[in-house]
Amino acid sequence: MTLTELVQDARRATTAPDPIAALRRLQELVADSAGDVLSWLPGGGSDEQVLYAEPAPTLLRVEIPPRTEYPPHDHLIPACVAVLHGRETNTFYRAEGPAVIPVAEIETAAGGVLPMDEHVIHAVGNRTAGRSIALHLYLGDLFELSRKIWDLRTDTCAAYTDERYFALSHITEPV
């Protein structure tokens, strides 16, 4: 697989009869060949690298520093994560008034995939001592949507911005 083929396959998935299943199948292929994908995937060393976003799907390389967790946010479109290196912890929330309440947590190690529907509110983190690397695919243009972000310290909700997202990141407990 190459980056061009990945983008082509992801674009094709958006028009498949079952786009969510097609996206998951593609991410399973990506996760199965994580070593190869990491050898050509651009953006190594940066926390978030947009690989493709117009008009759909959105492809992000997400690299999380050790023991870092980002704030809860929504996507409003289906997504699927393929973890390529290390381990991601995803905490899922439900909205209650302006706050969110944790309802589930899923650990995904390298080689694993994690699909999310369009209703998901989640926080992604890396509780290990090394960096985690994953490919996040979204069935739509993530940057065109009016999304939300939650501040767990103040139990408030605000419009999503990248600036707010990174400002609300925090250090997790060692595991």
Ligand SMILES: [Fe+2]
């Ligand atoms: Fe997310």
